[in-house]
Each structure stands twice: as C-alpha cells, then as structure tokens.
Amino acid sequence: MSLVLPSSGRRVPCEQCPLRALPTFRDFSAEELRFVSDFKRGELVAETGATVVSEGTKSAHLYTLLSGWAFRFKTLLDGRRQILNYVLPGDLIGLQGSIEGEIEHSVEALTPLILCVFPRNRLHDLFKGYPGLAFDITWLSAREERMLDEHLLSLGRRTALERAAYLLAFLHSRAERVGLAGDKLLHIPLTQQHVADTLGLSIVHTNKTLRKLASQGLINWLDRSCVILDPDGLRKLAEWEQPKEHKRPLI
Amino acid sequence: MSLVLPSSGRRVPCEQCPLRALPTFRDFSAEELRFVSDFKRGELVAETGATVVSEGTKSAHLYTLLSGWAFRFKTLLDGRRQILNYVLPGDLIGLQGSIEGEIEHSVEALTPLILCVFPRNRLHDLFKGYPGLAFDITWLSAREERMLDEHLLSLGRRTALERAAYLLAFLHSRAERVGLAGDKLLHIPLTQQHVADTLGLSIVHTNKTLRKLASQGLINWLDRSCVILDPDGLRKLAEWEQPKEHKRPLI
DNA sequence: CGTTACGTTGAAAGCTTTCAAGCATCGTGG
DNA sequence: CCACGATGCTTGAAAGCTTTCAACGTAACG
16 A cells, blocks of 8 residues: 555656646746756656655655656554645645755645656755755745645635635645646546545545535535536635636646 | 834834844845834834735735734635744745735734835845845745744644644744754643644644643743744654754845 | 446534633833 | 612523534545
C-alpha cells in the first residue's frame, strides 16, 4: 500500500512542461527555466494508494506534482485521520520538511502520480541565486496557508452540509485552474471515507450529507468519485467565494 | 473597537530588541541586523480589542509583534467567527497579503500590542539582497502552516475535551518559548468566547468543557484569562507532542 | 465463490447546541 | 453613592445534530 516506484528518470523537460503552458502559471525567464530544469533531478511515479511522504521522516527531496491527485494528512495514535489538504498538479510537496527537519504530515496518492524530484539541499542555491524563485516558494507557502485558513473556517463554523459543499466547490475550482475540468463534468477521485476524513465527520453522516447534495442536483456520486454538476450551486450553499485568479509560479 | 493608535515612532532599536535576546531566536549577523533595523519603519501601538488587520483590505505594511497577544480570524456573512491562530511576540503578521493582494483574515488584539512596522514594498530588496532573511520568511510561513495543520487535526478529529486541552497546551508552549511563562503560572488573556471560536464549539459547551478541565486540576479560569496549572497533563490528555525546540528567526 | 472495499439505510445512543435564567464585576450617569 | 446596562461566566433542560451499531447490496478480485 505504500509503494513508490523508483525514479524513472527524466521524461518531461521543464521547458516543454505541459503544465507550464497553462494560463494559470506565470511566465518564467529563460534563466529561471534553466535553473529549475537543472534543479530537477528526475521523476517519480507512484500508484494509487502509495504513500509519497511519511509523517515523522526526513526526506532529501522536494516534489512538484506533475500529474494526478494526492492528499496530505495527519493521524492520531488511535488511528483517527484528518485530511489537511489536497495536492493537485503544480503544487509543491515537502517544503515544511526543509524548514523544521522532520515533516509533520503524510502524503498519499489518490490516483497514479508523476512527481518532479528536487534535491532539498540545493534550495540554498535557489535562494542565493534566484530571489524571484525564492519569492515564488514563499508565495506557494502563503497560498497553502490561505487554503488552510479556509478549511479551518469550514471545520469550525460551517454545518455538515455547508462543509461538504465547500469542499467540493473548492476542489472543483482548483482542478479547473489546472485544466482538469475541461468542458465535461469533473470527476473528483475520492471515496466517501476521504470526504469524511476531510470534513471531520463520520462516514455514515458523510454519506447522508452527500446524498442530500445529490438530491439537490448539485453532485452525483459514482464509483469512487464525485461528479460536480453545479459548482455555482455548491459555492452558494457554502457561502464561499472562489479566490481571484492570479498567475502563480510553477517550480 | 477598531482603534489603532498612530505610529509612535521608533522606540526599540533592533540591535537592542528585548526579544532578540531570548534563546529561542537565532543569532543574526551584524549585516542582517543592519538591514532589518533599516527595514523597520517604526512602531505601532494598539489597544485591547483593536483590529490591526482587516479581512478584504490591502495593507502597505508587514508587522512583527513585539509585545502582547493577538489572534487571526475569519468570519462568515452571518457573523459566525473562526479563530485561525494566535499571534505572539516574534510572529510576523500580514505576509499573506504581500502574496495575493488582499489579506483574507483579520487580526485583533487580546491585550495592548506593540508592533514593528515594515513596508511591504521593500520585501523585494530583502529577497534580492539577503537570501538568508528570505529563507527566514519562508521558514516562518512554513511554521505557520505546521500550526494550522495541527489545528485542523484538532478541529476535525479530537473530542471537545481533547481540543480544549490541545489549545491550552499549545498556547502555553508558545508563550513559554518567548519567555512569557516564567516561573509563575501562565495567564492566557482569553475569554471563553475566544476559546469557543477557536475550537468550533458553542459558548455553553465550551464553558462545560473548560469546567471539566478545571475539575481535573489542569487549569483555572479567572477573570478574563486562563491559568495553566498542568501543561503536561493537558498535553497528555490531548495526545499532543510539543514540537522540538528550534532556533527561529526574528524579523 | 468467498473475501474485501465501498456505498447505503434505519434506529438508538450520545454529544452539542439552543433556549432560558441567574450571578458577578465593572464603568457610567444620575 | 447607587442604580443600571454591558460583559463574562454558569447551569439546567429540551431540541437537534452526529456517531455508533447493525445490516444489506454491489462490484472487483484472486
């Protein structure tokens, strides 16, 4: 269940990174691109259910998710699990570890993943030689903070139904910005257990809550995935405003 | 209620900052100190209850809290409030705003505050000329992330009693590291409404929960403050491990 | 074809909120 | 000086939300 395939070497050169072509990501100078490309040590493939990062360990690497869906979580000793946030293409993984030593959360794959691998020990070079990229890293960290703030508001003060609506609207919005929504309806690759562990609810109550959203025509649950039918309806129900579009960095 | 007194000019030179002398903070080189000192534009005083930062606004400044207690929060339209985290001496305020434009949370004083004021627009100079300080800013951001991760685990998966114990142990631990606990018992300047809005509970249930902690001899509630009698007991009850001591930066 | 993982439901038990009321302290105006 | 309103802390009881317990259906897999 925690299998990560060994690095399969370089496949996608950064200059031709399919993500980088998306309008969400800011343009990089040729020099920046050269550094990032050199910074990248290779790629890692992980299958669904694989643990990419483990709570309490130190990793010599940072990752950027190239494709797939993953999630960050923490657990209590008796097994209670809390999902902290989701990881989508373009997101940086493992920054916290370069800060405090051991990383304090785990990361698990919801789908097969491809990750770009960066050596943590060269982060210093990045900060020294590329202040723009250094600022980008801070930017990404502050963005994560903003998302966590919203999750906290949700867990603390929204009702179960609002929380579920918020989560699905949030994931829809993020997926859309990295081109995963397309014209067709978006399928989010989750089980109801994941939703429960994100919302802080029991699996039974989560089921009943999702049923309610489905009965209102907002979503459809099938297989191991959630189909978003009405993102605006979800947003309205959760009283959540999508953050404004900002070009963001891709490291 | 949202009164912030105008800048009262420089009082404490960074080189003689009383915080900097604490063992928690890492040593700064003379050059770094010179930059920070120059970066600091002045001081701001805020009284209890004052709003230092308002959700949805843009601020030209960043702050470091020099003394006092404050908290960050968000609210829903109907007034439901969620406290996201607490701000203690040495903490940076407003970084999120320099990233995404508008800041997405508010900050309010729990006690009278003294804040160091920094112009946001010089952040670029900092990143360009002082990679070590730039890394410090990222470090602080990642530290905040780690705290938010823990709060999420707490809100999502801990019982009311565990949550309360966690919160108080957490605040005790943070206060201790900036020299606020001393030999005497620590008084945390909170009302039960603050605790309720942090834990995602109603005020009534919060009262009953705090009563239970008090009956177990872990805390004492008096006035508008919580006295921590047994931090270890609280930690054990919450199943929470204090993060390891790390020297941290002070900007 | 038994096993496992995932989704679904009903009902009882338990936790939390809401409603109501009361007490204490503090600062203010009469 | 004292009444009064505002704020903060307490408690009991009823209502409501959520969890737990139990059971069942389906699909995928070896």
